[in-house]
Amino acid sequence: xxxxxxxxxxxxxxxxxxxxxxxxxxxxxxxxxxxxxxxxxxxxxxxxxxxxxxxxxxxxxxxxxxxxxxxxxxxxxxxxxxxxxxxxxxxxxxxxxxxxxxxxxxxxxxxxxxxxxxxxxxxxxxxxxxxxxxxxxxxxxxxxxxxxxxxxxxxxxxxxxxxxxxxxxxxxxxxxxxxxxxxxxxxxxxxxxxxxxxxxxxxxxxxxxxxxxxxxxxxxxxxxxxxxxxxxxxxxxxxxxxxxxxxxxxxxxxxxxxxxxxxxxxxxxxxxxxxxxxxxxxxxxxxxxxxxxxxxxxxxxxxxxxxxxxxxxxxxxxxxxxxxxxxxxxxxxxxxxxxxxxxxxxxxxxxxxxxxxxxxxxxxxxxxxxxxxxxxxxxxxxxxxxxxxxxxxxxxxxxxxxxxxxxxxxxxxxxxxxxxxxxxxxxxxxxxxxxxxxxxxxxxxxxxxxxxxxxxxxxxxxxxxxxxxxxxxxxxxxxxxxx
Amino acid sequence: xxxxxxxxxxxxxxxxxxxxxxxxxxxxxxxxxxxxxxxxxxxxxxxxxxxxxxxxxxxxxxxxxxxxxxxxxxxxxxxxxxxxxxxxxxxxxxxxxxxxxxxxxxxxxxxxxxxxxxxxxxxxxxxxxxxxxxxxxxxxxxxxxxxxxxxxxxxxxxxxxxxxxxxxxxxxxxxxxxxxxxxxxxxxxxxxxxxxxxxxxxxxxxxxxxxxxxxxxxxxxxxxxxxxxxxxxxxxxxxxxxxxxxxxxxxxxxxxxxxxxxxxxxxxxxxxxxxxxxxxxxxxxxxxxxxxxxxxxxxxxx
Numbered sequence: 001x002x003x004x005x006x007x008x009x010x011x012x013x014x015x016x017x018x019x020x021x022x023x024x025x026x027x028x029x030x031x032x033x034x035x036x037x038x039x040x041x042x043x044x045x046x047x048x049x050x051x052x053x054x055x056x057x058x059x060x061x062x063x064x065x066x067x068x069x070x071x072x073x074x075x076x077x078x079x080x081x082x083x084x085x086x087x088x089x090x091x092x093x094x095x096x097x098x099x100x101x102x103x104x105x106x107x108x109x110x111x112x113x114x115x116x117x118x119x120x121x122x123x124x125x126x127x128x129x130x131x132x133x134x135x136x137x138x139x140x141x142x143x144x145x146x147x148x149x150x151x152x153x154x155x156x157x158x159x160x161x162x163x164x165x166x167x168x169x170x171x172x173x174x175x176x177x178x179x180x181x182x183x184x185x186x187x188x189x190x191x192x193x194x195x196x197x198x199x200x201x202x203x204x205x206x207x208x209x210x211x212x213x214x215x216x217x218x219x220x221x222x223x224x225x226x227x228x229x230x231x232x233x234x235x236x237x238x239x240x241x242x243x244x245x246x247x248x249x250x251x252x253x254x255x256x257x258x259x260x261x262x263x264x265x266x267x268x269x270x271x272x273x274x275x276x277x278x279x280x281x282x283x284x285x286x287x288x289x290x291x292x293x294x295x296x297x298x299x300x301x302x303x304x305x306x307x308x309x310x311x312x313x314x315x316x317x318x319x320x321x322x323x324x325x326x327x328x329x330x331x332x333x334x335x336x337x338x339x340x341x342x343x344x345x346x347x348x349x350x351x352x353x354x355x356x357x358x359x360x361x362x363x364x365x366x367x368x369x370x371x372x373x374x375x376x377x378x379x380x381x382x383x384x385x386x387x388x389x390x391x392x393x394x395x396x397x398x399x400x401x402x403x404x405x406x407x408x409x410x411x412x413x414x415x416x417x418x419x420x421x422x423x424x425x426x427x428x429x430x431x432x433x434x435x436x437x438x439x440x441x442x443x444x445x446x447x448x449x450x451x452x453x454x455x456x457x458x459x460x461x462x463x464x465x466x467x468x469x470x471x472x473x474x475x476x477x478x479x480x481x482x483x
Numbered sequence: 484x485x486x487x488x489x490x491x492x493x494x495x496x497x498x499x500x501x502x503x504x505x506x507x508x509x510x511x512x513x514x515x516x517x518x519x520x521x522x523x524x525x526x527x528x529x530x531x532x533x534x535x536x537x538x539x540x541x542x543x544x545x546x547x548x549x550x551x552x553x554x555x556x557x558x559x560x561x562x563x564x565x566x567x568x569x570x571x572x573x574x575x576x577x578x579x580x581x582x583x584x585x586x587x588x589x590x591x592x593x594x595x596x597x598x599x600x601x602x603x604x605x606x607x608x609x610x611x612x613x614x615x616x617x618x619x620x621x622x623x624x625x626x627x628x629x630x631x632x633x634x635x636x637x638x639x640x641x642x643x644x645x646x647x648x649x650x651x652x653x654x655x656x657x658x659x660x661x662x663x664x665x666x667x668x669x670x671x672x673x674x675x676x677x678x679x680x681x682x683x684x685x686x687x688x689x690x691x692x693x694x695x696x697x698x699x700x701x702x703x704x705x706x707x708x709x710x711x712x713x714x715x716x717x718x719x720x721x722x723x724x725x726x727x728x729x730x731x732x733x734x735x736x737x738x739x740x741x742x743x744x745x746x747x748x749x750x751x752x753x754x755x756x757x758x759x760x761x762x763x764x765x766x767x768x769x770x771x772x773x774x775x776x777x778x779x780x781x782x783x784x785x
Binding site: 108109112115116130132133136137139140142237238239241293294295297298299438439442445446449450453455477 | 521523524525531617618619620636638639640641643727728729731732733734745748749750751752754
């Protein structure tokens, strides 16, 4: 999922080297170099291990001594939760099996050749800036149908199916259309992610400000913040413009109801030109023009987040991984707080408390790996109470398994996000187009920068994204999804 | 001896040729094939004929990139060669002449090393360095100074009409050192007597440069031009690391390699990306052939 945290500074030494390596390959159309072994090997089927004996402890019939390979995206959540919690859980359940662990910051770079070569790893945390396109994976039949996992008895209570231990909507979110017209669950979204606008509880308390709920209050507060010499609102244009289209579309959903987003996801004609989208774009363009800083367009998300930690920026849009991501830079007493994106008018279709929340951080099992049942069992262990709890304790974020977070003392930011999620009640929504059509995500990012930094207006904004959406709709090589 | 010659030669050649064919020629050939498929990187590709090329024709990003290559193709060699020639001239013949031998300016040996520094750094590292240099706020190297003086920061990489030039500046900065060395070597092989004779005839430094150095350096210049032209078709690392939003703002700095990268590794459209790669391939060779043809002139024997 592209809305998941990226590793801070996005450019450590390794990435640099890897990019340098990519240069070598791309300087000339030597792209074929990659594919040299790729296309030729893709027809070979991996030899899969036989199933083990099904039992109460082993409902998926995993072969007890078959190894599994686990690939973890080493980003905002790190890799410790896998090495310290989930992998030991699997080892305990199957002591004879070997768990091979690999962490990476560029999932597609590492895995694309593996898939093309026909020996994909069993279990993949497909996330970060370079995640593999889920649509393409589904299209090629690379993903294991997880129906069996969801219907298997859960680890803690065999009378309960795994699907009943997670929050509603999670199974649905991971469902994709298949080539034969069906719809199957292929992806496990594991982390409960709440999106909103973040501020420092301390800064607001010290200045006697309160989180606004209406658009008028929001603008009035921005005015006050500006008068104090603090930048009221900002996001990083250099690499995190999607944090901002998320805000615009969230407000659009509030104005016009959740169907606005459904239309966008389903590539309906004129979906981006809906009034709600245009109004929200107009409203935020004004914020960009009056209450933001032009230099933010040239900054990376870590730079802007740091400015907020330093008290130079008041509001920053993000998901609830932010607090964990900024742990090292956050001064004591900063107290991250989340507020829902404010609505626009009194006649909005959704209440001010409505919020975007979803399962974040996608995991899948490769159907063509040697031991796909082992991969599914690994997921079952992740979804156990101990697995979820361990994850929450390691990274400080809630999972989609409510039993795992029960009674856990979350840090203030995540706690405020969980409270906001509770307050939203049934008015929780999500959008999926960026996962389904990465080209549309790219276009939305570019257009958002153009809009927020004052180079185009709301009409041109919706116009150009609509144009790209139409092009994708017409493109027969792109698999279409519906919800 | 005679009948043993061919096995001997073949024995030497077979390994390198096999390696070259497997790892260079064959992938190139495959890129052509993949460009005619809708391959998405995972399962077997399907043949779609010239669909990808047809799509290229109305791809705005592709044409933007081509346009940028046009700008780069003019600006990068011109600026780099001009600066490098100037430096090389100063370092080799710009100073006083002593004992009939032309010398460089004072401290030439030191400068020669300094100019070469950027060449030693990896391109990606240079891009990261320049992120700091160009940073649009008070922590940027340039803007930090400007803001100290109460001036508005210059948004180098953000202003659409400034961004590409900011990137060209980095490319030039990085390339100059190498060409200074290349031209210095060329100049060193120009016999001192020619300079001496010209000087006796009362030629000024400017005349020396244009009438002696430049014509005798023509072959080297031609090589430099082709190298820099090919470099202008790449620029991927600098653009990918330095520009905002990957070739942004709104494609203002994008290059073909960036678009290939995006289509292949972000959108998983390997077929389409290969079509771009093939287009880039033809652009590059056309350029190299044209340059060699156009700059063909009789070289001066000395």
